[in-house]
Amino acid sequence: MMIKKALLLLFLCSSISISSQEWNQKTKQTKITFTIKNFGLNVDGDFSKIKINTNFNSKNLFESYINSEIVVKTISTGIESRDEHILDEDYFDETNHKTIVLKSTKFITTNNGSFNMIAELTIKGTTKQLQIPLEILESEKEVLIKADFTINRKDFKVGGGSFIMSKNVKIQVEYRGTK
Numbered sequence: 001m002m003i004k005k006a007l008l009l010l011f012l013c014s015s016i017s018i019s020s021q022e023w024n025q026k027t028k029q030t031k032i033t034f035t036i037k038n039f040g041l042n043v044d045g046d047f048s049k050i051k052i053n054t055n056f057n058s059k060n061l062f063e064s065y066i067n068s069e070i071v072v073k074t075i076s077t078g079i080e081s082r083d084e085h086i087l088d089e090d091y092f093d094e095t096n097h098k099t100i101v102l103k104s105t106k107f108i109t110t111n112n113g114s115f116n117m118i119a120e121l122t123i124k125g126t127t128k129q130l131q132i133p134l135e136i137l138e139s140e141k142e143v144l145i146k147a148d149f150t151i152n153r154k155d156f157k158v159g160g161g162s163f164i165m166s167k168n169v170k171i172q173v174e175y176r177g178t179k
Contacts, residue, residue: 022055023143023177030175032070036153037166045077047100052175056143058115058136061107066117066145066175070100090160097124105129117147123156140179147173 033046049071056064072094075083087094106118115134120127128151135146153159154167 021179022053023179025052026176026178030177031173032068033172035170035172036168039164043077043082045075047071047074048076049074052177054143054145054175054177056107056136056138056145058138061109061115064104064107066102066104066119068102072098072100091158093124107134121151121156124158126156128155142179143175143177145173145175145177147171 027050030050030052031046032050033044035042035044037043047070050068052066052068054064054066056066072092073087075086075092077083077086086092089095101122102119104117104119108116108118110116110133115136117132117134119130119132121130130149130151132147132149137144148170150168150170152167153165153169159165
């Protein structure tokens, strides 16, 4: 009887650790891009240094998390002088704020079976709570997480009071991971 209890306890512990196992980011296939209107034209950009940690498991949302850190100085819009300007104090203030951080706090299953993530986004020292819709494809060995959402740059004091630049920034995230 004691052996059965020990085996059951061992099985339960291994199931819990398997369900909460962190995914390994496929760095070259993970990307964060953005689009913002400036002078009425779309400006596209991305960040080249992104670290996303997740153990997302649709069968265990309570224990799941998605946390990311973006190195601000790796921003690229295709114009080097603009990229340097964006790092200045009135935009990202990279000297004082090296990273952009996102931390999930909760996941919600929607009526159509997809997910929304409640998360805290910190840019330039300002933290705001967001609800981000997620598209997730997962198997035992791989996961693909996509998110398309919009933030207001003024909420994070990025870009000052510019009237020629939209306040809305469209963000696209694509994360790929393996176990």
